[in-house]
Amino acid sequence: MARKDDFLKHIQDGNTNKGEFITLGAAMLDGETITNAFVNVPLKTLNRHGLIAGATGTGKTKTLQVLAEGLSEKGIPVLLMDIKGDLSGLAVAGSENAKIDERHAKIGIPHEAKGFPVEILTLSEQDGVRLRATVSEFGPVLLSRILDLSETQSGIVSVIFKYCDDNKMPLLDIKDFKKILQYATQEGKNEFEAEYGRISTASTGAILRKMVELEQQGADLFFGETSFEVDDLLRVDENGRGYINILRLTDIQDRPKLFSTFMLTLLAEIYSTFPERGDTDRPELVLFIEEAHLIFNEASKALLNQIESIVKLIRSKGVGIYFVTQNPTDIPEAVLSQLGLKVQHALRAFTAKDRKAIKLAAQNYPDTIYYDTASILTSLGTGEALVSALDEKGRPTPLAATMMRAPMSRMDILSDGELSNLLSKSKLIKKYNETIDRDSAYEMLNRKIEKAQAEDEKEKVKKELEDLKKAQSKQRTTTTRRSSAMNPIVKVLTSATFIRSVFGILSKAMKKK
Incomplete structure (x- = not known):
């Protein structure tokens, strides 16, 4: 009993917050949930980024759902990368059942079923608000990193952008960029050599092949107008709740380069657009990247460096980024070291490699006298997780094996009818879903x-x-x-x-x- 009382005090002392916070659940000791031993995450530190990890079926998606609901209720907009296609249920209230009531009785908080304001976004031809960006908005440096170009090839891309700027030729979509590449070594060869020096046909051919590779993954749908304005991610509804923007990516898993391209573009646009916030009491926007390994596995070294730099810097803009993946080792160490909140669901040890990964994962958490971290990682049940957060002063909170609360919204997807009804009410679809192909480099060069x-x-x-x-x-x-x-x-x-x-x-x- 004394051990239990000491543990309760340990958890409560570490979770003393003067400001606003989100309650994830209640701490557990020796397999028992300690009622009212709440595990809280202060809003003040939610721009310090985080990780939600765990094996398939352990409850990662439900944890993501709980965090998104808590943020929305506090008036903080959210952007979710929905790769598995199971998050649209956030728009409607969940159902009550005995198991949820029993779970919440153990935690010490009532369960309330409710839906949240949701906007459905898409990168492809799926239904939803179309997200696009122009080639010009990328700029030569970012585009070169995405295409993994050599120094010489990157220099040619810079010359291409300079020529278009000098001649007032907008670079909007892929056909614009491909046309100017061909023009530089064919019809406009003499003009380019006179103004910018000789351009190698071998180099432009290599750039063109890499652009075609990106185009085959669906980039022709992404590059163009109307460009998405990141300020539209910051909307709140009439009740002051932040919108949960769900980006449907169910058809993106076999196109990781397009996913990386979009993510880097989005982060760069947010970083360049949002004003400096410094240390504020709450974030302006929180991003959840599901199946985060898709970004890192196919990324070049240059692209990884760019992502790492933005992750380090973007928190000063009031933006938090949360990676959702199966194993913490899916995230590069340079990024992992920047994460303040870690929610680790159960890991499974089937092989020697699995056991080694579990030992490495255990080392990411603060030492504690109450748990054998490596052992408990394999014994957690569904809807249970090890949680380590930062308090309002930026110090790690006590490590807690946590019985996670259940989502308030539906833990399933919307029906086709419900989805159609939701989309019919969207104001952003009217703004972004009209395809515009105005006069740009392709048309201007053809006329020339x-x-x-x-x-x-x-x-x-x-x-x-x-x-x-x-x-x-x-x-x-x-x-x-x-x-x-x-x-x-x-x-x-x-x-x-x-x-x-x-x-x-x-x-x-x-x-x-």
């Missing part, structure tokens, strides 16, 4: 090429006319000569006999004198 071809044709015709005139003039001269040669009198006068006779007579006359 057509004009140059017309001028070349004109010069060619002019030259042909001049050649024809010369030929006709030469022909007239030749004809005149021939006509003269055919004249009988001329024939007699120019005949050899006549000339000899005349000159012969003259010669004789000269001799007599």
